[in-house]
Amino acid sequence: MEAFAGLLQGFDVALKPINLLWGFIGVTLGTFVGVLPGVGPALTVAMLLPLTAQLDPTGALIMFAGIYYGAMFGGSTTTILLNTPGESASIATALEGNKMAKAGRAGPALATSAIGSFVAGTIAVVLLTLLAPVVVEVALKFGPAEYFALMVFAFTTVAAVLGASTTRGLASLFVGLMLGLVGIDSQTGQPRFAFGVPELLDGIDVVVLAVGLFAVGETLYVAAYTSRLPETLEKMSGSIWMSAQDWKRSAPAWLRATAIGFPFGSIPAGGAEIPTFLSYSLEKKLTKYPEEFGSGAIEGVAGPEAANNASATGVLVPLLTLGIPTSATAAILLTAFQNYGIQPGPLLFQIQPDLVWGLIASMYVGNVILLVLNLPLIGIWVKVLSIPRPMLYAGILVFATLGAYSLHQSWVDLATLYVFGLLGFVMRRFDIPVAPAVIGLILGPLAETQFRRALSISQGDASVFLTQPISAAFLAVTAALVVVPWLVRRRRRLRKLG
Amino acid sequence: MRRSGAQIALSLAVLALGAGVALGTAFLPAQSGYARIGPNFIPAVVAFGLIVAGAFLLVEALSGGWRSMPEPAERTEHALHWGAFAWISGGLVAHMALMQWAGFVLAGAVLFACVARGFGSARALRDAGVGLALSLGVFLFFVRVLNVSLPGGWLKPLIGGL
Numbered sequence: 001m002e003a004f005a006g007l008l009q010g011f012d013v014a015l016k017p018i019n020l021l022w023g024f025i026g027v028t029l030g031t032f033v034g035v036l037p038g039v040g041p042a043l044t045v046a047m048l049l050p051l052t053a054q055l056d057p058t059g060a061l062i063m064f065a066g067i068y069y070g071a072m073f074g075g076s077t078t079t080i081l082l083n084t085p086g087e088s089a090s091i092a093t094a095l096e097g098n099k100m101a102k103a104g105r106a107g108p109a110l111a112t113s114a115i116g117s118f119v120a121g122t123i124a125v126v127l128l129t130l131l132a133p134v135v136v137e138v139a140l141k142f143g144p145a146e147y148f149a150l151m152v153f154a155f156t157t158v159a160a161v162l163g164a165s166t167t168r169g170l171a172s173l174f175v176g177l178m179l180g181l182v183g184i185d186s187q188t189g190q191p192r193f194a195f196g197v198p199e200l201l202d203g204i205d206v207v208v209l210a211v212g213l214f215a216v217g218e219t220l221y222v223a224a225y226t227s228r229l230p231e232t233l234e235k236m237s238g239s240i241w242m243s244a245q246d247w248k249r250s251a252p253a254w255l256r257a258t259a260i261g262f263p264f265g266s267i268p269a270g271g272a273e274i275p276t277f278l279s280y281s282l283e284k285k286l287t288k289y290p291e292e293f294g295s296g297a298i299e300g301v302a303g304p305e306a307a308n309n310a311s312a313t314g315v316l317v318p319l320l321t322l323g324i325p326t327s328a329t330a331a332i333l334l335t336a337f338q339n340y341g342i343q344p345g346p347l348l349f350q351i352q353p354d355l356v357w358g359l360i361a362s363m364y365v366g367n368v369i370l371l372v373l374n375l376p377l378i379g380i381w382v383k384v385l386s387i388p389r390p391m392l393y394a395g396i397l398v399f400a401t402l403g404a405y406s407l408h409q410s411w412v413d414l415a416t417l418y419v420f421g422l423l424g425f426v427m428r429r430f431d432i433p434v435a436p437a438v439i440g441l442i443l444g445p446l447a448e449t450q451f452r453r454a455l456s457i458s459q460g461d462a463s464v465f466l467t468q469p470i471s472a473a474f475l476a477v478t479a480a481l482v483v484v485p486w487l488v489r490r491r492r493r494l495r496k497l498g
Numbered sequence: 499m500r501r502s503g504a505q506i507a508l509s510l511a512v513l514a515l516g517a518g519v520a521l522g523t524a525f526l527p528a529q530s531g532y533a534r535i536g537p538n539f540i541p542a543v544v545a546f547g548l549i550v551a552g553a554f555l556l557v558e559a560l561s562g563g564w565r566s567m568p569e570p571a572e573r574t575e576h577a578l579h580w581g582a583f584a585w586i587s588g589g590l591v592a593h594m595a596l597m598q599w600a601g602f603v604l605a606g607a608v609l610f611a612c613v614a615r616g617f618g619s620a621r622a623l624r625d626a627g628v629g630l631a632l633s634l635g636v637f638l639f640f641v642r643v644l645n646v647s648l649p650g651g652w653l654k655p656l657i658g659g660l
Binding site for chain 1: 540
């Protein structure tokens with residue numbers, strides 16, 4: 001009930017003409033940038049961050065909600081027409097989506113992805129509305145020990161459990177944690193690893209890391225390793241509308257995918273990759289047209305796209321209620337909050353209910369804007385794809401460097417950006433996941449603060465993490481997540497040998 | 499799978515990074531309040547983590563290569579194109595150097611032209627022109643509309659800025 005009142009109040013904020021305008025601009029810009037090949041949602045949000053410099057916090061965050069949704073939708077357009085998934089969560093969509101486009105069914109593929117995103121996004125926001133106050137209620141009882149344990153859980157799932165390789169995930173995480181050490185220690189004021197450089201005393205900005213890894217690193221990688229390959233852009237031919245049969249096959253897939261995607265996003269485990277693949281294989285199993293899978297089955301687009309969107313909304317549950325980002329995009333959204341001096345968490349729901357509920361309400365609105373604006377405009381977005389590659393990447397780098405430079409008006413940030421670009425290039429080439437590094441950078445300092453606060457309260461007694469029941473439970477689940485798969489693999493290997 | 503020199507080098511780099519953090523940690527004060535740990539505790543944990551991760555990577559690299567890497571066939575890549583890499587890197591470094599001196603607009607135009615060249619564009623003058631127009635538009639939008647200050651450099655008498 002409290003949620004309902006809050007939401008009504010939120011709609012009051014979100015439906016103000018000026019905020020509607022910000023939402024509208026956000027969705028349009030987000031889609032435009034998201035459509036650009038190689039630009040995923042995380043990079044879109046990071047690159048558009050400087051634009052909000054002059055907005056009030058509510059307007060800026062509403063614009064970001066629009067950018068977030070627009071970027072996701074734009075990304076799927078590119079995935080379907082160009083077969084270049086901008087992020088790992090779009091790989092499952094590319095499997096069937098690009099096949100549909102090749103068969104001249106690009107229109108229905110884009111339509112099912114847009115409408116599916118709308119359906120999944122809207123249901124997920126309803127779930128977010130209902131779930132957030134409950135989580136807040138629990139989270140208000142959390143002390144530093146509980147938060148620290150929860151963050152360790154998030155680190156572990158993001159780095160060790162979700163990726164292809166635990167070793168590479170952990171290496172990436174610790175590089176991010178190391179970058180998080182740079183700057184002034186928030187507890188004692190002691191400078192750490194800043195080497196006397198004033199720009200480094202502020203710490204390393206998540207935006208610089210994300211833009212460096214995603215924009216500069218990706219551009220270097222594409223130029224050096226794939227730019228000399230031929231590329232085929234599928235034409236947008238035929239009707240965009242879905243036939244009655246398309247609807248009948250898509251609708252159940254959207255709903256099932258929402259049921260998979262939202263929980264995956266909302267437990268602090270992050271990553272939309274697993275739910276999209278789960279949805280893909282579920283649809284493949286349930287379909288009445290198994291022969292179409294592999295040559296363009298509409299369920300194979302509808303499911304993963306809906307799962308991706310539901311999970312992206314689910315990620316906002318831990319972000320808003322606990323202040324814990326579990327995807328690279330969420331990490332950047334958290335920076336956007338922090339730039340305004342806002343620390344998401346249970347207290348935010350009490351101190352600034354207008355802002356939080358306004359943001360949640362604007363997601364309902366953003367989903368509608370996305371559908372009514374973008375479906376008819378697909379033709380225009382597709383044109384963006386025909387920008388010649390040299391121009392496209394040159395433009396991306398002009399904007400990427402602008403974002404870094406505008407932080408301190410200093411070339412040091414540009415140098416840092418280039419170093420992260422080289423890092424991103426190497427990570428991309430050797431299949432090292434980048435999300436753990438981004439999350440490590442932003443969550444590491446928060447985790448350290450909670451850790452030291454917990455120890456201050458317990459007078460240095462480290463057993464506090466194990467004697468508090470909630471903290472102990474999180475740590476136990478974390479340990480199980482690491483140990484159980486390892487034991488299973490080991491047993492399997494032993495059985496094979498024996 | 500053949501032994502990859504690059505994987506071994508990267509594993510060693512992670513190890514070296516861990517050693518570097520450990521060294522830096524040694525210079526941090528261990529002063530402690532009620533918590534009984536100081537600003538050097540977490541850096542030590544991070545150093546340990548990097549060393550462990552680097553060691554595991556090295557073991558994998560020396561025993562048949564890093565695990566669960568994508569198959570070469572799955573990766574649609576051509577051989578490393580050094581020219582492309584060099585043009586873009588050069589563009590970024592030139593941009594860094596030109597920013598304070600020649601200003602945002604000219605630095606942006608140079609960066610744009612270099613990146614386009616790296617992607618195989620042969621029309622340097624056209625690229626520089628497009629880059630100039632784009633960075634001028636961005637400059638005016640940020641300086642005039644958003645009130646974000648950017649260096650005008652050589653063009654300052656014409657367009658303003660810092």
